[in-house]
Amino acid sequence: MKEVILFYNGLNVLTRQILKSKGAIPNKTSAYAKIVIQEMTEYSQKWHNGTSSKSRSTETSDKLATLQDQLNNFKREIKKVNEKVYVAQVRCELCKGPHYPKDCQLKEEWNALEEAYYT
Template sequence: MAETMEQYMSKTRVDYGSGVARPKIENKDNFELKGGAIPSKTVADAKIAIQEMAEYSQKLHNRISKSRSTETFDGLAAIQAQQKNLGREIKKVNKEVYDAQVRCEQCKGPHYTKYFPLKEERKTLEEAYYTQFGRPFQGGGYKAVALGFYQRNNANPSYKKRRQSMEDTLRKFMSESEMRQIENSNLIK
């Protein structure tokens, strides 16, 4: 009983070749095909039946490979379409970023100078602005606060460094009051 594993395995594989079981067939004449489509047919009919089976097999193979190639083609087309869409989106974003960086030379707005209104249009724009708000037009500059968001620069005049004295303020008030009184007197006459 003290056999090694190799000795034991060699005893169990006596009739086996290279790991493949081969049954011993003593008498080859005992084989007989029973049933099926081909044995009952003549040679010519059997040949036709085999050709039909081969054609059917080929059609089945073509249908399967065609559906696989169609699926692959559809997937490829979808990827290409998505790639084109991404390309367009990137171009749009790049243009917006570039426009925001370039700015108009006339009004400092987020557009090209060539898209700025002509001088005549600018003049009417200034007049409309003046009449609407009652103060002169201050060519609007813009600054980019965030991506896609522009805020107008309000060029607020800096306050005077030196405050007027109380005497200067009163003198100015008195002179304006006197001028109004003279105008009113002239209107009444």
């Protein structure tokens, strides 16, 4: 256990905090302390060698880039659709005004003229 305490005392503050997250090392058995230190060492080697998270990070970045491209394509398509939308032009056949013939003020006069013409 002395060797574990010597090792622990030689660590920097950040590394001690990481080990403390598993429980106070000086209060544990030497076998448990060695296992915790070994796990931390293996994780640290994987992290620094890039064998564990680099491939996941690259894969995630690639997926995000693909999603961003898809969103950009959707935006372009929506712009195209919006550009092709035309406003319907309403024009009265009676007075050529910007309203429907049924709403024309001249409709009553027109109807009266039609009745007079047909009778």
